Amino acid sequence: MQNCSKCHGNYGEGGDYPNLLIPESTIGTDSLLYKSNYQTPQFIDWFNNSWFAQGDHPARLEPFNGYIAPPLDGIWVTAPYLHNGSVPTLEALLDSRLRPVYWSRDFNYPQYDYDQVGWKYVKEEGPRGTAVYNTELPGYGNYGHLFGDKLNDHDRKAVIEYLKTL
Numbered sequence: 001m002q003n004c005s006k007c008h009g010n011y012g013e014g015g016d017y018p019n020l021l022i023p024e025s026t027i028g029t030d031s032l033l034y035k036s037n038y039q040t041p042q043f044i045d046w047f048n049n050s051w052f053a054q055g056d057h058p059a060r061l062e063p064f065n066g067y068i069a070p071p072l073d074g075i076w077v078t079a080p081y082l083h084n085g086s087v088p089t090l091e092a093l094l095d096s097r098l099r100p101v102y103w104s105r106d107f108n109y110p111q112y113d114y115d116q117v118g119w120k121y122v123k124e125e126g127p128r129g130t131a132v133y134n135t136e137l138p139g140y141g142n143y144g145h146l147f148g149d150k151l152n153d154h155d156r157k158a159v160i161e162y163l164k165t166l
């Protein structure tokens with residue numbers, strides 16, 4: 001409630017989702033995706049004339065320098081995290097010091113980690129083609145969203161356990 005709900009809303013009975021766009025100066029995550037919306041107006045036009053923009057709940061795409069704070073329902077099962085999937089677990093999302101620069105996971109025998117909440121991954125020494133997620137590539141950055149860093153370990157663990165219930 002103190003650190004997350006103003007952006008992500010609250011859940012359960014009487015839950016409220018504010019549906020906020022958060023500017024780049026606050027969120028600080030990789031900017032390539034939202035910048036690309038300014039560079040490809042034809043995609044915006046296509047989207048806003050497509051079936052996504054019709055019906056009872058029409059969507060509308062508007063370029064913005066930042067990202068939406070997504071609802072967190074079911075977040076425990078949708079790793080990897082951030083819009084570019086650069087962070088393998090919730091634990092690392094909420095403690096930026098743990099985020100691996102290069103990491104890989106087993107696509108043949110994928111295994112989920114229910115303590116750190118996300119994919120079991122291996123920290124790699126360096127980039128290795130498409131087999132390793134390389135956060136140093138443009139668009140693949142894992143920085144920003146530092147809101148979990150100020151939690152102590154006990155509170156961070158409690159938030160992660162709470163997120164498992166959504």
Ligand code: HEC
Nearest residue numbers: 003004007022027029067068069070075081082083147148
């Ligand atoms: C100032 C607004 C703001 C605050 C405060 C905030 N977040 Fe976020 N959060 C965002 C935005 C915006 C994104 C999307 C960023 C992106 O994808 O680049 C995000 C992404 C996330 C994601 C990843 C979503 C996904 O689908 O990959 C999780 C999980 C999350 N936040 C949890 C939290 C928790 C837990 C807290 C409190 C410790 C918190 N956030 C505080 C705005 C906020």
